[in-house]
Amino acid sequence: MTDGPSRRKFRREGEERRRQDLIEATLDCVAERGLQGATVRAIALRAGVTAGLIRHYFPGKEELLQAAYAAIVGRMTxxxxxxxxxxxxxxxxxxxAFVAANLGPPVVDARVFSLWAGFIGRAxxxxxxxxxxxxxxxGFRDEVEALVGEVLRAEGRAAGKAELRRHAIAINAIIxxxxxxxxxxxxxxEPGELVEIAIATVEALLGLNLREEEKT
Structure with missing residues (x-):
């Protein structure tokens, strides 16, 4: 009785891993060949599987590309x-720290940009x-909005939804x-120059020194 659930759990984990491997193979193919060159055949060859197996996980190339794009955006966030x-x-x-992390490795990366730009061109x-x-x-903008809300609340500054939204849009654009x-x-x-510019600009937008220790 105990073997059945254990086997099913293992199979679920194995299938999710294989699905992720196919997404990684897709990203490699897009980086090397572009979107047009990332055919199901090329992706299968890169992943070391058959084209038929890919169709077990994704109905077609379009769905695989969509999953690959969602994966790269989610990973950056x-x-x-x-x-x-x-x-x-x-x-x-x-x-x-959040602003700085978006402007350094591994988020700032020529390969990541090339992939992102290719997908955006197709959107x-x-x-x-x-x-x-x-x-x-x-999703990214919501994250920024929540962080800004925490900052302003800690300063005792009331900010409505519209103000937080505007701040989040502006900060997202800066990043x-x-x-x-x-x-x-x-x-x-220069090393750290883009981070310095971004943080200084966000500080000017919010009227706060983000690097100053908060009073406790």
């Missing part, structure tokens, strides 16, 4: 959110991909613009 695990840090320092003609992009953008600069021409900037 999670990598930045990892910077929030700061023992004893207050809201201001957490927001500063206008692929409604499902456009939806994945919208969800990724809104996006500098992220593109860093990915495309990171060698022309």
């Amino acid at each position: 999670e990598q930045a959110k990892a910077a929030l695990a700061m023992e004893g840090a207050g809201p201001r320092r957490r927001l500063a 206008s003609s692929d409604p499902a991909l456009a939806t994945a992009h919208r969800e990724g953008y809104l 996006d613009g500098l992220w593109i600069e860093g990915c495309l021409a990171g060698d022309i900037f």
